[in-house]
Each structure stands twice: as structure tokens, then as C-alpha cells.
Amino acid sequence: MNPTAAGFLYLLAAVLFIVGLKRLSSPVTAKAGNRLAAIGMLIAIVVTLLDEQIVSYWIVIAGIVVGGAIGALLAQRVEMTSMPQLVAAFNGFGGGASAFVAIAELIRGGADPPIRILVTIALSVLIGSITLSGSMIAFGKLQDLITGRPLVLPGQLVIDVVLAGVAVTAAVRVGATGETVYAWVLFGSAIALGITRTLPIGGADMPVVISFLNSLSGLAAAATGFVIDSNALIIAGALVGASGLILTNIMVKAMNRTLANVLFSAFGGETGGGDGTDHDKVARRASAEDVAITLAYAQRVIVVPGYGLAVAQAQHAARELADLLQERNVEVRYAIHPVAGRMPGHMNVLLAEADVPYDQLYDLEDINPDFAHTDVALIIGANDVVNPLAREADTAISGMPILDADKATTVIVVKRSLSSGFAGIDNPLFYLDNTLMLFADAKQGLTDVVSAIREL
Amino acid sequence: MNPTAAGFLYLLAAVLFIVGLKRLSSPVTAKAGNRLAAIGMLIAIVVTLLDEQIVSYWIVIAGIVVGGAIGALLAQRVEMTSMPQLVAAFNGFGGGASAFVAIAELIRGGADPPIRILVTIALSVLIGSITLSGSMIAFGKLQDLITGRPLVLPGQLVIDVVLAGVAVTAAVRVGATGETVYAWVLFGSAIALGITRTLPIGGADMPVVISFLNSLSGLAAAATGFVIDSNALIIAGALVGASGLILTNIMVKAMNRTLANVLFSAFGGETGGGDGTDHDKVARRASAEDVAITLAYAQRVIVVPGYGLAVAQAQHAARELADLLQERNVEVRYAIHPVAGRMPGHMNVLLAEADVPYDQLYDLEDINPDFAHTDVALIIGANDVVNPLAREADTAISGMPILDADKATTVIVVKRSLSSGFAGIDNPLFYLDNTLMLFADAKQGLTDVVSAIREL
């Protein structure tokens, strides 16, 4: 293919990425947008296959076939509740690809590549390898293969500093000499660094890590674009870099923390913190029948889903309950906290899977004033996002904006125990006079409530 | 200056333009934004002076001194009500500059400039000249030096076609031969075309014309950037092109028309249309005292300013009246129609000049539901933007969104007569049972009302 035509087609691909992302601004156009971006990617791939002097098509084709099959299979099979893990895995693969490309470029680079090429190669290996191993640890934590608790290694600081020192030295040597052996040293130390730096981060902070790594891998792609003079890479990399940074920022802001705090403070743990039993305060335990009656005779209900809904896969049961209530002319809406669950927009996807129309889903600012005029706030597997301690000083979540569920006339909480959520702190909401606790797995509990309402 | 440094400084200038425009998204940051953009321009100018091999500084300095003095003087002296004219004039000057630059480039071009340079030169002369003469006619119409009525020449179509034919032929010859004489023919015919194409457009449509020409001149600047390989020009040109198109679109949409209809249909005229006297319906005439009493004992008042407020320079009187009412605990808000006045945002600037805080100004969608709960809608020199005929079929303004002033308990209209506004059609609002007409120049009328309230 003539290189000018190729250049314009790459530009077209980049434009399709932009238009695709623009369409993500509304659920109505988002599907078309994602497809446009995919078409852009297809164009970029085909142009590359035709444009470059490919000598060994079979390696490329084999890679595409194998990778495509695995990717398609994973995409079809994954449970919606496992979305954070899947994105972590994909992100790691992307990072690995960048790192391997850079090493391969170095090997076949021939005599004396210019210094700026070497610098970018070093950068790609560094970022790509950290992304690969860091994302894999994130995957493990989210999939419960590794404990979600922060795993601080003995001598953590020393290990980190040594690994970082080796990596930086190796990167500098790659830049200066271009010798392949340093690239392997860099690869090894960066992989190790990705592992040791991710283990001490709590499981629920993994989405921040993934998003941050995704942003980095966008920047690495852009850096590669500088080397091989590819505007498609530069533009796509800049878009991804921006998107990752914005998402990271949304998450840390919604948790009222900083990125540094997330990455370096060994915060939280799935099962950490108080268990709420050794309290003088008492929580009021309710049966599924009690809950059924309260809900069935309410006029306005707001459902607050949280991470427990995802764990229990209770989205369909929640939808069934809401349908039943709506048939009885109870108004049902959903309040979605920006960091409910384990990734931004997590609850929206789960509820969409259960066919809950997205116009029944409300953002924090939009629904908070309404809790005061609401009969029942039904909290399903959420904890931190409704913890009133956030309004007080000196707690782990102080200053984090929360859903004002405690303002509702009656609060019903469906969870298995009084134990704490991700932030590892007790929740006074459970002990309020107007709170009823339904101790159950979310799915089982909601199913029981549905049967009880049917029998009313 | 080393050309790389110059390149980065031009990029900095372009970034400052972008950041400047971003800051225009809020009145709080807008002032700083405009200054950033101005600093960007200063950088671009200084870099050009240092970078290019300027041989005759005195011509350049003389031009800058003379132009700067004139520009500063005009900017200081202009009345806020004359803003549309001023923008028209500035726009014309910018277009003229482009055209002259292109002709000068052609003259000093030497032997055989490449074809793409010639094409862009032809384009610049064409767009620049039309912008120059078209904007001057627009200036004349807005400043009442030329009648605002559409001036359709005898044989308009023939004239337009002939002029356009000459211009296109000359442009093609410029592109093919690069001979200066064709550039002058092009210049002459494009100037004439700008005149004959603008005269038949009504005075109140001038802002659309200006905005459209501004967009075109942005595109011409970008085209020049292609020729002289200047990213600063390309980026600035694209920004201006986008801004002009968006503003043009906002205006034609708010009038429920199309750009083609505005440019080619000889629509409207300041004084056109019915005078409202030969009607069987009667309008209720009110005195300043009647109006004073109605306003003073109201609880909620919405002021609807229109073009007449600008003509009468009544913004300060309106502010005085609002102050007086607020002292008496009457709630006063302003409803701003997107095309009230003669350019987008015209009313906002006028009221800002009179120190009306911008948070008392409401957009159409935000305030329309409130008219029904409002005691008095005080309409000052507005007409089309409150004409209920827009809700009916087959009128000149059918489908144009309007302010629902007629829903208020009492409607007070301050204007000099029952004659029509820009669209040239009668306004049934004036004959409603709940409408009071105060026939007066807006400034005089409001001053009288203020005195009357003071005497209550």
C-alpha cells in the first residue's frame, strides 16, 4: 500500500476512536460508538498488514487467530460480576504486548539505533512489564486467588527500593548501550516490582491500580508512536492516557483519598476491621417477612446496591423484587454511589444485565435530597457508601461523599453480618432506631423477601 | 531565533488559545481566559518578528502602531449596544488582511510557486474579500447607515451569477498561471459579490452573516497555515472555524430557520410588516403610574429584555427599576431568549454593563416553567421572542422556541407602538386581556415608572 494512503487510513482510525469515545456520552449511542472504535482498530490492523513489509505472515496470523479466539471466549464467558478481573487481565496482556514488542525491536534493531529510539524502548519495557505483573496480581486479588488484604512484605521498602534501582539502572543501560541483556534485566526487575508494589494494596483498591496502569500503558503507546512516527499510536495513546487519568481521579476523589495514598498506604482489606459483635449498641434483626411487609406497604423505595450485591450475584433477585413492588404501585428507584462495588459504574452494568432500565438509576447528587421523603431505603450489600461516619472527622472515610440513606423513614440492610466493608470500619447506620437488619446472603435474602411478598 | 524553538513557541500560542477558550465556559474564569488567548497572540507575533528574516521593520512597526491605536480606541469608545457593529467591522478587517496578504504573497512569489500554494492564495483572496465587503455592509446595516430592510437589486440573480462566475474563473486562472492581474480581478469581483450578496439580507440577520463569515475566515486562516506550514495558523483557524459554525448554528436553530434561508431569502426588515393599528382587537394602554402600581405590589416579576432595550439604551433604567423593586422585596429575575437582541448573548452583555449580576439571568428552558407562577412579565422592547404565534403553524416564526411570557398573571409591554419586530408579523400577545401596553421609548418609559414608584 502506498504510504500516504496508509497515513490517511491511520488518521481515519484515530478519528474513529475519537468519535467512538464521543458516542460513549449517552447509553443510546454508546453501542454504536464502541463498534466505530472497533472498526477503527480493524482498519489500523489491516493497513499495518498491507503496508509494512511483512515477511512471515504465518506468525502474525497465528498470533491473531489464537489471541482472537481467547479474547472472544473470555468476553463471551465472563460473568458481569467479574468484570473488574477481566479488565485487569486484558490490561495486563496489553502491557505485556508492549514490553515484548520493545524487546523484539531491540533484538532486531541492528547496529546503533538512535538514542531516542533506545530511550523509548526502555520506557516501553519498564511500563509494559509493570503493567503486566501488576495487573496479574490485581486479577488474582479480585478473583480471590490471592487474599484481598494488603500483603506488606517483610522489608517492603528495601525490596522496592532495590528493585526500582535495578530497573532504572538497567533502563539507563538500555538507553546508553542498546544491549539486549540489559533489556532482560529491566524486564525481570520491572515484573518483580509490579508484583511487590501491588501486593500491599488492598483488593478493593485494585480498580484504581488498573485504571492507573491503563493510563500508563496509553502513555507508553504514545511514546512508541513517537519512535515509529505513528500518529495513530500517538492519538490513541493520548486518548487512553486521558481516560485512565480521569477515571483514576474520579475514584480517588469519590473515596476522598489521593493516588499516592491508594498506591502506598496498605489501606483496607475485604475482611478487615471490627466485626460489630462486641458492641453495647444493638442492631434490630428482621425476618424476610418483616421486610416484605415494610416494603409492600411503602410508597417510595430507594434501592442502594453495593459490593455485596455483586458478590452474591443478586442483581436478578433485586430486579424481581423491584418489579413486584412496582406492580403494587410502589415507586422504586436506585441510588448509585460513584464507587459502589469495585469499579466505577460497576453497579450500573450489573443492574443493566438484570434489565433494570438505566433511567431508574440516579447519581449521588441527584438522589440525595430525596432520601428524606422516602419511606424505605433498601441497602443491598452496601456498607461504606452509606456509612454516616464519613460525615464526622478522623475516620478512614471522613469527607467521602455518601448516600444519605439514614435520612429515610425506614432503613433495611441486607447483608450477612454486622462486619465491616472495604474501609474496615464499623457502620453506626446498622444500629439506628429506624434500621432493620436482614442477615442473609443478598441473593438468598432477596429471594425470600420476594416469596414473602407473593404470599401477602 | 532557532526554528525549533519558534515551532514550540507557536505551539504554546495555540495551546493558550485553546485554554483561553476553555476558560470561556464560566463567567468567573472568562476574563483570565481571554487574557491567556491574548498572551498567546502576543507570543505568536513576537516569535514571527524574531524568527522570519524581516528586512523592513519600519513598515511592520508602523502597521502595528497605527492598527493598535485604532483598535484600542474603538474598543474603548464603543457603546455596548453597538457591539454587533464593532464585531462586524473587526471581522471585515481580518478578512481584508487575509486577502491583502495573499495578493502580496503572489506579487513577491517569484518564479513558479507550486500549485497548492497558488490554490490557497486564490482561496484566501476569495474568502478574505467577501468577508471584507460583506462585513462592511453588515456594519452599515447595523449602524443604520444603510437601510436594514432586505435590498434586493433588480436582476439580483443575474448579477450574483455573473459575479460568482467571474470570481471563480479568476480564481482558477490564479491557480493555473499565478499572474497578479487575475488576483486583482478576483479581488474586485469577490468584493462586489460580498456587497450584492449581503444587501438583500435583512438587518437583523446580520449577526448570522458575521458569524458565518467569521467561521469562513477561520477556515481561510487554516488554509494559509497549510501553505506556510504553520501549525499555529492551522489550529487557531480550526478553533475559529468551529466557533463560528457553532454560533451560526445556534442562531439559525433558535430562529427555526436554515443557514440557506438566512442567506438567500431576503427575510424580515426592521420596520417591515403590519403596524397593528387596523385591527378590530384593542390593546389596553397603560400609564407609567398604572405600571408602577402593578409592579410595586407584585411578588414575582420576570423581566424579558429585547432588541428595543438595546436601541433605547435602557439597560441602566431597567437595572434601576429592578433595584427599586428588590428593595420593596419583589423578586426580580431576567429571562434571556437565545436570539433576543441582534447577536447571541447580546442582552447578557448589556445587562452586565448595567451591573445586573449574571446569576439573575435565566435561559429559556430554565425559566419557561416559572412564568405560570409569576405575577408580572415585564417585556422591554422585545417582540418576536414572546410572540405566541410561534406556537401555531404557518407563520414566519412557527416552531421558533419562545418565552412563555403570556402565561404570567399580568403582562406589561414597554415599546413605542404596536408595530412588529424583526420578523415583521403581528403579535397577539399585545391584545390579550391580561396585557398592559406602555407606549414609550424603553428608556423614557422605565424612567417614568421608576419615578412613579418612588412617589407611591
Add this chain to the structure above:
Amino acid sequence: MSELLIPITVFVLAAFVGFEVITKVPPTLHTPLMSGSNAISGISIIGAIVAAGHENGGVAAALGFLAVTLATINVVGGFLVTDRMLRMFKRGDR
């Protein structure tokens, strides 16, 4: 064509930026937007300076002088009048 690839890329991206940024400007500020973006379009002053500065006389120099003058009016006047307008916009809580 190939020499057009880069400028077209820059133009396309800048146009996207322009559309995104300008659509966020609220109606209140449309008049300053109009005059401010008009001032930015005066960037053609760069071309005018080059045209005027390279000549020592003749028609081209005269045209250059004229172009610099007109472009400067556009730029200086445009930014100043926009600033004047924007200085008038005030919030309510005085």
C-alpha cells in the same frame, strides 16, 4: 498528498478540540465568545508581518502595511473589547 497528512491531522484534531470546547461556552458568554474568537482569527497577522517585512517598497509593501494595520486592529481591538465586556460580568453576592 503526503505532505498534507500532518497538517490535516493537526487540523482535524484542532477542529475536534474546538467543537468540544466551544459547545461548553454558556449562552451568557456568546457575545464575548464571538468577539474573542474573532480576535483569535486575527492570527493571520503572522502572514501579514511576513508579507510586510520582506519588502522595501512597491505594491507588495503597501499591501503588507495595509494588511498589518487591519490585522492589528482586529487583534488588539478584539481582545480589548472582549476584556472590557468580561470585566462587566459580576456575580450576585456582592
Add this chain to the structure above:
Amino acid sequence: MSELLIPITVFVLAAFVGFEVITKVPPTLHTPLMSGSNAISGISIIGAIVAAGHENGGVAAALGFLAVTLATINVVGGFLVTDRMLRMFKRGDR
């Protein structure tokens, strides 16, 4: 440095576009945004194809194959799973 001017210009403009466009994505769609932009970051597949296609064997070819495979998983899986999610989003008025 001078050869960096163009790519930096493109990068800066694309970053502006990115920030403007992404900030308009509503919270509802943040998960698809995350997986979708992750798929776009798989653009490094271009580099992988070049690396894999230029070799007939050896370590570089093996690395190239690995890179193409991983990048394709990222791209294909990312777009497909985003599509699967987005197909689930429905409006109320059914």
C-alpha cells in the same frame, strides 16, 4: 528536538480531545468506558504485527508471536466485552 515538534503537537491536541470527550461520559457508562478505552490501548498491536512479521525465527519472532497474541486478546476481548455490556443497557419505556 525539531523532529519532536510534530508528534508533540499531535499528542497535545489529542490529549485535549481526550480530556474533553472523556469528561462527558456519564458515571453510568464508566465500566464500559474502562474496558473500551482499554481495548483502544491495544493499538500497540500495530507494533506487535511489525515485530512479528519481520522475523522468520529466533527469539524476536517468538516474542513477536507472543506480543501479537496478547495484544489481540486485549483488542478483541476488550471490544467484544464492551459491546456485550452496552447491549444490556436499556431505557425505561419498553
